Amino acid sequence: MGTVKRTTARLVQRKVVVCGRIIMYDIDLTNAVAEIKRLKARIVALQVPEGMKKRAYQIAEDIENNASAEVMLVAEPCFGACDVPSSLFDMVDAVVHVGHSPIPSLRFTKPVIFVPARSRIPVTEQLKKAVGLLVEPVGVLATSQHLEELDDAIEGLESMGMKVKIGEGDSRISHVGEILGCNYTTATSIAEDVNSYLLIGSGTFHGLGVHLSTGKKVVVLDPNLEEPREIEQEKAKILRQRHAAIERAEKARSFGIIIGEKVGQRRLRRARELRKLIRWKRKDASLILMDKFDPEKLKTLGFDAYVSTACPRIAIDDVAMYDRPLLTPHELEIVLGVRRWDDYTFDQMTEEEF
């Protein structure tokens, strides 16, 4: 037992290289090891985010040594808790999924053990700079990897005398204050009570999503950067790109409606509604199942334009890669004249669409 404890303890921190920087993430396998033992799982698939892949074999070894299960590393990139490898369920007794919070409304036919990987970088200096940009009361939000820093930010803001609000999301969200790239309900739940948001996260996508769904000012605090940022400049650029895609799609005669194969992205119901809508407008529409998005696949299938009901980020983040218009469902509605451009928001996933 002594050995087991020592080995498990060794796991608590792992250096991970993300975008060329070494970042410390807390990865505690204690619960996962206990759960594997409780389940008497003999074969386990291990899924880790891209930045941790080089260390995955060590995590696998730690599980094998401590839980006496055989571990298979999942090589495919993993983009979220929506991306649990359900296709492997008949090969394994359980899946260990590192790096994302569970999506409570997702049900699996095999046990999936979620292990958080959370960074804890001091945010005090940035918080001081952010205060001047924020308007009280402030809604505080974070993406999965930054939930530890969310707590620090709430404490920090309160200690500086700021009024702070924390929201709760719908059935896709497992933590207070947490948002996903496909779900801003945690933000909208407090939209009427706040005058701005502080979001602990990286990039522009989530911040812009919060802004478009609430209309409120958003300041993004990325613990790996030096300065908090507003998103005004990127907002204008992204909206220009979306407007251009919508305009190009207006000429399309045939639409491919893409349903994501990933287990938490299968908005079959929404896709079928969109198909009806397109046909009602007397244009051609086919349903397409796609796992990994790729401009070549769209070209090969040969439709004039595409609508993605899979992860909302794909159409926005990868816009430059696609020569055919790739729209979100809301954007298709604008193309077909059933939604106004003034009502533009980012696509969100809700239970009823599945």
Add this chain to the structure above:
Amino acid sequence: MGTVKRTTARLVQRKVVVCGRIIMYDIDLTNAVAEIKRLKARIVALQVPEGMKKRAYQIAEDIENNASAEVMLVAEPCFGACDVPSSLFDMVDAVVHVGHSPIPSLRFTKPVIFVPARSRIPVTEQLKKAVGLLVEPVGVLATSQHLEELDDAIEGLESMGMKVKIGEGDSRISHVGEILGCNYTTATSIAEDVNSYLLIGSGTFHGLGVHLSTGKKVVVLDPNLEEPREIEQEKAKILRQRHAAIERAEKARSFGIIIGEKVGQRRLRRARELRKLIRWKRKDASLILMDKFDPEKLKTLGFDAYVSTACPRIAIDDVAMYDRPLLTPHELEIVLGVRRWDDYTFDQMTEEEF
């Protein structure tokens, strides 16, 4: 009923562009439509080979119009009957798989309807040229797409007075005379009765596989080309490449053993045996699950060398893409000193390895 017949009849031939050439394939959906009706399937996934993707929406429409089922096109590339999209089974009532013969030993939890796509290009002229290269008795073989031409070739050779033999494969093979890139049992079953093989197919891989597993001369007749070919030149080149990969892997300290995620490639048992073997030789070995092979994924995982228990073609055909050695199981055995280079053969899949 009149309408149904007409529409279905329209389907019997479809032009398909393969490698820039228009090729006629026979695709008869009559049985598939009847089977979908019999199953009362409401949602069907349609899987077609890459060369037919641009026409896939027409095949989908024909099924929708005739079988009153909703069809979803599978966008992911499909490489064989081993590559049926089992991950989608819980979204659909049935799968229509165009272009490959079934693998009888593969069992699915949802109905999979196999629709052959066979070319029928006259082979008489090439047969006449092939006769001079062949030594009687001749074993006649074909890949799935060329089973119609296999019949023509047998008739043709016999009418020219040649002695012909046809083999039967094991439980992965559904047609007499047929071979797969992972299974040459149809060839080996008659190896002692023939002095050469005529293979109707394209490329070098299958021909070399037959040659290495039987030691006999192989002439490849590709109906899309003008001349039958022997494979001596390519044989030397490929064996040089394999020898180089084996040599490089001899220096490796850590091995990633890849198990293919595709439903007909999951040689879990074989992978675990290889892991034991590597560890017995005091080197590190981890099990890896991979769907689409990609040099980037191997680099990201960071092992010194890899062994693939998935489709045997990947290591051979894509050798130039990989900077880490990617071996077949037989090749690993040579690296570890438990097989001799003189016993080199292509990797084959057997039931016991799954």
